[in-house]
Amino acid sequence: MTRYAIDRARNVLIAQWSTGIGDTATIVAELHREQPRRNVLRLAADLTELSRICWRSYTHPASTADQHGPHSLGWHRQQERDAFATVLPTLIAAKRPAPEPISTKVGQAAHAVARTLHTLNTPQLTTHVTTDVAAELAAIEQAELGDLSERAEQAAALSREDASPLQISQADTLLHAHPFGCEALLTQVDPTAAAIAAAHWFYAAVTITAQHTGLHQIQVVATAEQQGKPLAIESLTEITAVLSAGDRPRHVVMPLIRNALHIAEGRLRGITETQHRITAAEELIEKARSDHPELRLGPDTIYLPLTPLNPTRPAPDLLDNLLHGIKTCWQLYQQHADLPRPNPRNEAVEDSWQERLRHAFLTAIREETALRSGRLL
Incomplete structure (x- = not known):
């Protein structure tokens, strides 16, 4: 979601959002010195809330609800998504919004912004804010289509209750090229989809490492706890157990993320x-x-x-755990190398040994994932 703030040094309203690896910001509008500070801060708060409510329609789509009849959860979510069409007309309305009951949270948030804009009574500011909100809504629609470029890149920091096959395939392609992860995986792919693909690759790494070392799969997974991520062990163990039983990555990843999202909202x-x-x-x-x-x-x-994941960012957290698990497998694989390790004082020979071993490991897990490719989607 986008967070709005007042840059007091330049006296401008700015919009800031995460890119998956850091935040970026843009100037929305210049402010007048005579405008009351309380009102412009209220505008920033109202815009942030509007963004949060609108992005929830992306992270909690109607399609993932258990029920879709009248006044069901799915029905209410669709009402919120349909309310996007009312946001811009509300902001540019000539009259101050009346304090009438509004059925959707999106509508309520839009009216709050409109009331603050009317209080500030600056047509140019209203125009700039409306333009920025239009860009925000377009970014959400773009993310829904699976395109996380430009402003829609903020979706890479969110946890979604669903994952598109297209995004999962994109993550799988990136992991095939970079099994330990890469920047594009963190910034261009929805983290829920990336976690599903990463679970597929993690299990392949566990399988290959277990065969190579003679250890049980659970023993391989347990080494992740010794490598600095003790909280990762529970989610990695659960994923390994489910996939070893022949199930699909989606069927274990989605419940983990959804349960964490429920806990973040105060529900078990x-x-x-x-x-x-x-x-x-x-x-x-x-x-x-x-x-x-x-x-x-x-x-x-x-x-x-209550959950093995960080409930404030479960999908990115699970993706971090899985990439950590793949790297842990590689470290364990090295420790049980069949190739005799060279004299560590000869750096050139050591690097060559590492590269050959790394190539063998990556080739093996790529072959293993190819054997299980039918279970990914």
Whole structure:
């Protein structure tokens, strides 16, 4: 989403958004010195809220709702998306919006911006703001079509409840060229789609590394915890278990992301899963009490994670975990190399050895993913 702010040094309204690897900003409009600071700050806040509400129609599309009848979740989401058509007319209306009940959050946010613009009463400012909001709505529509270029690149920092086959294929192509990840994967592809493709490649890396080292797949995955990402282990273990049972990456990635999105909104979905987590935690506490009574552990001393992902950015977080997992597999693969390691004092020979081993590893996982390509989409 786009965040709006006032640059006090230049006295301008700016729009700022993430690109997936950093933020960028653009000037929306110049402000007059005599305009009350409180009103221009209110305008920035109202525009930020409008952007947030509109981008939610992208991250939570009507198509992913469980129900689509009248007044169902899917129906309400479609109402919000349809309300996009009312935003610009609301902003350019000659009269100040009346405080009447509005059925959609998009409509409410648009009216809030319009009321602040009428309070500021600067036609030029209204024109510039309307132009910027039009660009924001166009960026959302562009992202819905799978094009994350220009202003739509901010979608690369969002977590979506769905992923298009086109975006998954694009991510798969990028991973084939760069199995450890690349900038384009982080900036040009929806992270939910990228995570689905990355799960496909991660499992191939786990499979190849397990064959190469003689370790069980779960032992291979467990090394990710030793490499500086302890919270990644749960999501990587779950993905490995589901894919080893023959299921598709989408069927494990989407529930992980959707559950985290629910938790971010203060809701738990799936009482049974939560009960399993609580039971496992209780068993762990009981064992710890037995083994280490001096620690005086109790239910109130344990923090129970509700999700293995960062609920504020679950899709990018899962993608980070999966790329970390692939790199961990490569490190473990090196440690069990069949090729005798050269004298480390000879850097040229060491580099050649590394390159040959790396080539063998990448070739093996590319062949493995090709064998499983029918399960990706």
